[in-house]
Amino acid sequence: xxxxxxxxxxxxxxxxxxxxxxxxxxxxxxxxxxxxxxxxxxxxxxxxxxxxxxxxxxxxxxxxxxxxxxxxxxxxxxxxxxxxxxxxxxxxxxxxxxxxxxxxxxxxxxxxxxxxxxxxxxxxxxxxxxxxxxxxxxxxxxxxxxxxxxxxxxxxxxxxxxxxxxxxxxxxxxxxxxxxxxxxxxxxxxxxxxxxxxxxxxxxxxxxxxxxxxxxxxxxxxx
Amino acid sequence: xxxxxxxxxxxxxxxxxxxxxxxxxxxxxxxxxxxxxxxxxxxxxxxxxxxxxxxxxxxxxxxxxxxxxxxxxxxxxxxxxxxxxxxxxxxxxxxxxxxxxxxxxxxxxxxxxxxxxxxxxxxxxxxxxxxxxxxxxxxxxxxxxxxxxxxxxxxxxxxxxxxxxxxxxxxxxxxxxxxxxxxxxxxxxxxxxxxxxxxxxxxxxxxxxxxxxxxxxxxxxxx
Numbered sequence: 001x002x003x004x005x006x007x008x009x010x011x012x013x014x015x016x017x018x019x020x021x022x023x024x025x026x027x028x029x030x031x032x033x034x035x036x037x038x039x040x041x042x043x044x045x046x047x048x049x050x051x052x053x054x055x056x057x058x059x060x061x062x063x064x065x066x067x068x069x070x071x072x073x074x075x076x077x078x079x080x081x082x083x084x085x086x087x088x089x090x091x092x093x094x095x096x097x098x099x100x101x102x103x104x105x106x107x108x109x110x111x112x113x114x115x116x117x118x119x120x121x122x123x124x125x126x127x128x129x130x131x132x133x134x135x136x137x138x139x140x141x142x143x144x145x146x147x148x149x150x151x152x153x154x155x156x157x158x159x160x161x162x163x164x165x166x167x168x169x170x171x172x173x174x175x176x177x178x179x180x181x182x183x184x185x186x187x188x189x190x191x192x193x194x195x196x197x198x199x200x201x202x203x204x205x206x207x208x209x210x211x212x213x214x215x216x217x218x219x220x221x222x223x
Numbered sequence: 224x225x226x227x228x229x230x231x232x233x234x235x236x237x238x239x240x241x242x243x244x245x246x247x248x249x250x251x252x253x254x255x256x257x258x259x260x261x262x263x264x265x266x267x268x269x270x271x272x273x274x275x276x277x278x279x280x281x282x283x284x285x286x287x288x289x290x291x292x293x294x295x296x297x298x299x300x301x302x303x304x305x306x307x308x309x310x311x312x313x314x315x316x317x318x319x320x321x322x323x324x325x326x327x328x329x330x331x332x333x334x335x336x337x338x339x340x341x342x343x344x345x346x347x348x349x350x351x352x353x354x355x356x357x358x359x360x361x362x363x364x365x366x367x368x369x370x371x372x373x374x375x376x377x378x379x380x381x382x383x384x385x386x387x388x389x390x391x392x393x394x395x396x397x398x399x400x401x402x403x404x405x406x407x408x409x410x411x412x413x414x415x416x417x418x419x420x421x422x423x424x425x426x427x428x429x430x431x432x433x434x435x436x437x438x439x440x441x442x443x444x445x446x
Contacts, residue, residue: 012427016420017404042404079423080430094324098317104402104419108426148429173429175422179327181240181265189428193421196327197239198414199398200302203331204235205412206371206396207303 011052016108017042018049019075023107026068034065081109086145087175090162091153092117092125092132095177099151101128112151114141118158135165142169152176163190234275239331240265241272242298246330249291257288304332309368310398313385314376315340315348315355318400322374324351335374337364341381358388365392375399386413 021041025033035053039046053066056074076082089096092115099105100112115132117123123134133141141147150166152159152174159178166174173189176182179197184190244264248256258276262269276289279297299305312319315338322328323335338355340346346357356364364370373389375382375397382401389397396412399405402420407413 009424012424013420016417016423019423020402020420043406078427080426081423083426083430085426085429094317094321098321099418101317102418105422108419108423110422110426149425173425175425179243183266189425191421191425194239195322195325195416196331197236197243198416199328199333200239200242200304200331201232201235202372202396202398202412202414203303203306203308203333204301206308207306 007055011055014044014048014052015075015079017044018053019072019079019081022068022072022075026072030068032065033068037065079108084109084111085149086111086113086147087149087151088112088114088116088138088142088147088171089151089153090116090135090138090166091155091158091178092119092122092127093153096151096153097127099153099177100130110149113145113147135162138165139169142166142171147171149173149175152178152182154178156180230278234278237267237271237275238298238302240267241276242295242302242304245291245295245298249295253291255288256291260288302331307332307334308372309334309336309370310372310374311335311337311339311361311365311370311394312374312376313339313358313361313389314378314381314401315342315345315350316376319374319376320350322376322400323353333372336368336370358385361388362392365389365394370394372396372398375401375405377401379403 018038021038022033035046035049038044038049042049053071056078087110089100089112092100096115096117100115105112112130114130115127116135116138117132118135120134122132125132142150148171150171150173152162152166154162156179159176159180160182163174163176163182163184167184167188172187174182174184175191175193177193177195179194181192182190241261244261245256258269258272261267261272265272276294279301310333312323312335315323319338319340323338328335335353337353338350339358339361340355341358343357345355348355365373371394373386373394373396375385375389377385379402382399382403383405386397386399386405386407390407390411395410397405397407398414398416400416400418402417404415405413
């Protein structure tokens, strides 16, 4: 969590949306797109898009727009999408299996090469063509293949030990789906993807909305 | 996307972390916690925690800390965790099945009551005790049970039609895992959970880190 990138995280998180939009535009044979067009398609303000893209380098001609293929190339380079990246998944439960077979990742240059699980009943099975290995094999495989990314889909109580094992094996970027926030040493990039916590923020909106509906119903009943 | 809550989204997204910490503290019999303690456990600045919690209402005594059970109750009320909420999942593939059986949700009052899929081969099966129904049954079941939340785990090309069907059926809060940004009418809360886009931002860190390592190796080689 200690790498300080030059681009703010919210801007960084929107770049993949632009990338996907541009891939489609390119496939449709478009050569130039405006920030207004992108904004309309992505429900984002055009000024926001121009600002986000300005982190790449100076781009776009006012009143003319962005050259689709040029911008695509820059985004690929900036996001590192052209490089092939390999990752392992630790935790071969339903979520781990879902991620291992998620079709959207390959477009971003990610290949999940193996899954690991501590359950002997799962070891040896295959998920979408990837083998499930025993946890003890993690250090060797990660070191041998120079794997840089680890995806954690184990229960909360096992997460810290798995993260520690990943770091010890040489993994530097960790995507954690366990509902805890593991500690990592300096220089390791950890992204927590806490689905239950995300759900709780949605819960807030469900309740707010239900309250609004009740008030509206009460209001219309009185009128 | 047009509901404007009084609390900023980043603060809202941290409240579940505090909630989980306090549940554990309460189970351990703790009666009071300080923002410093919470900050240390969650790797967050104590000042940030105090600011986030100030959106609930005036809380905490300087130098004394937060009363665990009082704060727990306020968080439950604020986040609507005490209310039972029911949701449906549309798309009974691996990700849909993973979410339907995700154990973390029940602690936040969410019950996934049914899955829907357009694949006749899946219809009639059960996932973690929930039945998979044909898509055509969605409007009836959602209206009859007054379901407010829909979870979308269909492929990109099917997502807009599924979101439209959910909105028509009366769903007001949508959690979308398809890698597109569907359009929704005013008053509907849509949260996009784009795993591939999230992956792309991690890709950025993998490449940055690999570059740094190469430079370090090159540097040590010269010395």
